[in-house]
Amino acid sequence: MIVKKAMHEALNMALREEMARDERVVLLGEEIGPYNGVHYVTRGLYAEFGKDRVIDTPISEESFVGVGVGMAILGQRPVVEMMRMDFSLRAMDQIYNHMAKIRYMSGGRLSVPMVLRGPEGPGPNPGLTAQHGQQLSVLFAHCPGLRVVTPSNQYDAKGMLKAAIRSDDPVVFLEPGPLNNKQGDVDDGEYVLPLDQAEIKHSGNDVTLIGYGASVALCLQAARDLERDGLSAEVVDMRSLRPLDMGPALASLKKTNRAVVVDYAWQSYGPSAEIVSRIMSEGFWDLEVPVARVCGKETPLPYAANLEELSKPTVEEVVEAAKKLKL
Amino acid sequence: MMVSSGWMCEDGKVPMSARPQQKLASPPALERRPLDTNTLKNYLRQMVMVREFERLGEREFKNGLIRGYYHSYAGQEAVGVGFLNALDLNRDYVVDHYRDHGHMLLCGMDPKRIFAELFGRSDGVSKGKGGSMHMYSPENHFLGGDGIVGGGISVATGVGLALKQQRKQGLCVCFFGDGALDTGTFHESLNMASLWGVPTVYICINNKYSMGTSVERHSSLPRLVDRAQGYGISTEQVDGQDVWATTEAAERIFRKVRNEQVPYFVEALTYRYQGHGIHDKALNYRTLEEETAWHERDPLKLLTDYLVEEKIASRDQIEALRAEVVGELEAKVEAAKLGSEPQPEELFQDVTL
Ligand SMILES: Cc1ncc(C[n+]2csc(CCOP(=O)(O)OP(=O)(O)O)c2C)c(N)n1
Ligand SMILES: [Mg+2]
Numbered sequence: 001m002i003v004k005k006a007m008h009e010a011l012n013m014a015l016r017e018e019m020a021r022d023e024r025v026v027l028l029g030e031e032i033g034p035y036n037g038v039h040y041v042t043r044g045l046y047a048e049f050g051k052d053r054v055i056d057t058p059i060s061e062e063s064f065v066g067v068g069v070g071m072a073i074l075g076q077r078p079v080v081e082m083m084r085m086d087f088s089l090r091a092m093d094q095i096y097n098h099m100a101k102i103r104y105m106s107g108g109r110l111s112v113p114m115v116l117r118g119p120e121g122p123g124p125n126p127g128l129t130a131q132h133g134q135q136l137s138v139l140f141a142h143c144p145g146l147r148v149v150t151p152s153n154q155y156d157a158k159g160m161l162k163a164a165i166r167s168d169d170p171v172v173f174l175e176p177g178p179l180n181n182k183q184g185d186v187d188d189g190e191y192v193l194p195l196d197q198a199e200i201k202h203s204g205n206d207v208t209l210i211g212y213g214a215s216v217a218l219c220l221q222a223a224r225d226l227e228r229d230g231l232s233a234e235v236v237d238m239r240s241l242r243p244l245d246m247g248p249a250l251a252s253l254k255k256t257n258r259a260v261v262v263d264y265a266w267q268s269y270g271p272s273a274e275i276v277s278r279i280m281s282e283g284f285w286d287l288e289v290p291v292a293r294v295c296g297k298e299t300p301l302p303y304a305a306n307l308e309e310l311s312k313p314t315v316e317e318v319v320e321a322a323k324k325l326k327l
Numbered sequence: 328m329m330v331s332s333g334w335m336c337e338d339g340k341v342p343m344s345a346r347p348q349q350k351l352a353s354p355p356a357l358e359r360r361p362l363d364t365n366t367l368k369n370y371l372r373q374m375v376m377v378r379e380f381e382r383l384g385e386r387e388f389k390n391g392l393i394r395g396y397y398h399s400y401a402g403q404e405a406v407g408v409g410f411l412n413a414l415d416l417n418r419d420y421v422v423d424h425y426r427d428h429g430h431m432l433l434c435g436m437d438p439k440r441i442f443a444e445l446f447g448r449s450d451g452v453s454k455g456k457g458g459s460m461h462m463y464s465p466e467n468h469f470l471g472g473d474g475i476v477g478g479g480i481s482v483a484t485g486v487g488l489a490l491k492q493q494r495k496q497g498l499c500v501c502f503f504g505d506g507a508l509d510t511g512t513f514h515e516s517l518n519m520a521s522l523w524g525v526p527t528v529y530i531c532i533n534n535k536y537s538m539g540t541s542v543e544r545h546s547s548l549p550r551l552v553d554r555a556q557g558y559g560i561s562t563e564q565v566d567g568q569d570v571w572a573t574t575e576a577a578e579r580i581f582r583k584v585r586n587e588q589v590p591y592f593v594e595a596l597t598y599r600y601q602g603h604g605i606h607d608k609a610l611n612y613r614t615l616e617e618e619t620a621w622h623e624r625d626p627l628k629l630l631t632d633y634l635v636e637e638k639i640a641s642r643d644q645i646e647a648l649r650a651e652v653v654g655e656l657e658a659k660v661e662a663a664k665l666g667s668e669p670q671p672e673e674l675f676q677d678v679t680l
Contacts, residue, residue: 035539058509058545059476127395129458131474303458304447
């Protein structure tokens with residue numbers, strides 16, 4: 001049955017269902033227990049599953065990610081929460097050198113079936129500032145050995161998190177912070193979604209808007225605004241950054257011949273750079289004009305309200321970029 | 328039952344009845360070395376200013392002028408007052424964590440510019456770019472709040488090492504919470520500081536909670552000093568409610584650190600009255616009994632009671648002082664509101680040179 005849920009509730013449903021289904025699923029993270037998680041994703045799970053399955057950690061990110069790796073090697077299914085993805089910077093050694101590489105370094109004899117999850121980007125609330133609202137997705141997507149996925153709506157959030165927990169590969173599950181409290185449709189029944197497939201979220205003919213995570217919401221709003229101006233935009237949700245599934249975007253370009261890539265992350269070397277590069281090598285002959293990009297401005301996230309707004313990609317910028325391509 | 332109610336932060340939560348005294352994990356308060364009248368009056372004014380600043384800040388948050396994070400220092404004043412007054416800010420430096428408003432005031436920073444930063448104005452301490460957790464004032468030798476738990480501890484170690492190399496006889500004071508003891512960087516830093524003889528004083532403000540997690544639930548040992556003792560440096564617990572105790576400890580410790588060029592670890596036992604941050608309202612992780620017990624040893628109350636008992640000041644005079652400080656701070660709030668927001672082109676300034 002389809003029900004309306006906030007993103008964090010959809011994620012919560014996924015955790016609850018997987019914990020009930022498989023007792024190897026264990027949660028680790030800061031304030032995820034009696035405090036119920038600062039972004040509410042683990043709400044109620046401590047009461048339901050107890051302290052051995054919902055483990056409150058000290059502020060020891062590097063080591064509790066490593067604990068997750070160790071548990072995963074022995075067949076548990078740890079789901080490790082970063083209160084904010086920014087704090088995963090503390091754990092990068094465990095993520096890059098252990099979580100990601102143990103399968104390869106062991107010649108495939110070991111696997112690390114764990115999930116590292118948490119919110120990224122400038123939201124849900126404003127004023128997160130420079131050390132708490134960063135979009136660091138590229139750091140994970142750069143690293144072979146990880147699967148990196150990010151949902152853009154509540155339905156995908158649930159189905160993809162369930163798939164991530166069942167995956168025998170380590171998965172970095174990036175939750176779009178700006179959408180954390182947004183409501184949308186979720187199926188309260190059993191389903192899982194693929195972890196390696198992009199999807200068209202809105203169809204159109206004139207221009208292709210490509211995003212992932214929270215930037216898909218900007219693309220969808222831009223598509224509605226463009227429609228009013230007589231332009232039909234197709235919206236592609238990449239959903240997975242590693243592996244990157246270019247199929248739907250390239251197919252879309254065949255009809256629109258124009259693309260705007262939208263990303264909360266910084267532009268230089270970011271996921272948008274990889275997407276544009278793939279278009280250049282695999283879809284160049286379909287392009288009428290160069291691909292445009294609308295990204296987070298290349299500054300730390302500023303505090304003042306006006307500067308924070310200026311630093312983020314906006315619907316208006318996407319609309320403007322799309323219109324320019326049609327001139 | 329005199330809990331000078333104006334100074335209790337949590338409206339409606341002010342403990343009104345005498346409850347059993349909370350047992351501190353610290354040794355009984357030291358014999359009070361007398362502090363002179365002017366010093367005590369000055370301390371009272373400072374504590375009132377810090378307490379009232381936070382009250383006004385939280386009010387302005389609720390009014391929508393402040394966004395994002397707000398971590399109140401209310402309840403912990405005697406730690407900052409004792410330790411920061413003992414510093415010589417001509418040569419010493421402070422590295423702080425995100426619960427930084429009180430420490431900035433005590434380092435002599437202008438409340439107007441702190442409010443301006445909280446309001447996101449271009450004349451704020453960080454030109455509106457930093458916000459509550461990220462203010463730096465080199466003139467005041469205040470090298471930042473920091474939003475990353477434990478993030479300042481190695482920086483403070485480096486500041487101490489630089490001071491040593493520059494032979495300035497200066498020292499660095501680093502503040503952080505009980506939760507920061509769980510970071511690797513804390514342990515790595517203490518090891519280096521001990522190895523190299525770094526004149527940094529690491530002050531762990533143990534307010535019993537790391538967000539919603541009590542020390543018992545996040546620390547393998549309940550006494551945090553015990554966790555700092557493996558590095559061959561001096562450590563001690565201090566009663567963080569008692570400004571005499573913090574002052575005595577600060578003066579003695581700073582003398583040793585300055586003269587011997589060694590690090591020092593202090594665990595100051597205190598309590599935060601508000602939630603972790605302004606959004607943490609539930610406080611279902613601690614009991615009213617516990618809050619009450621700590622309010623009964625409120626640092627402002629201890630000082631006020633003493634001043635009254637010793638006839639240094641009357642309650643009316645103290646209330647008048649409070650009103651005067653509030654008046655001054657209200658004027659700073661109004662002045663800060665007049666500032667303009669940053670110009671759009673400032674977005675890209677100060678990323679690199
Ligand atoms: C590396 C890192 N992990 C997690 C957080 C989120 N966080 C901010 S403050 C805090 C609790 C810290 O408590 P404590 O050190 O006791 O300081 P207090 O807030 O009590 O002053 C947590 C978990 C963070 N800012 N940085
Ligand atoms: Mg604490």
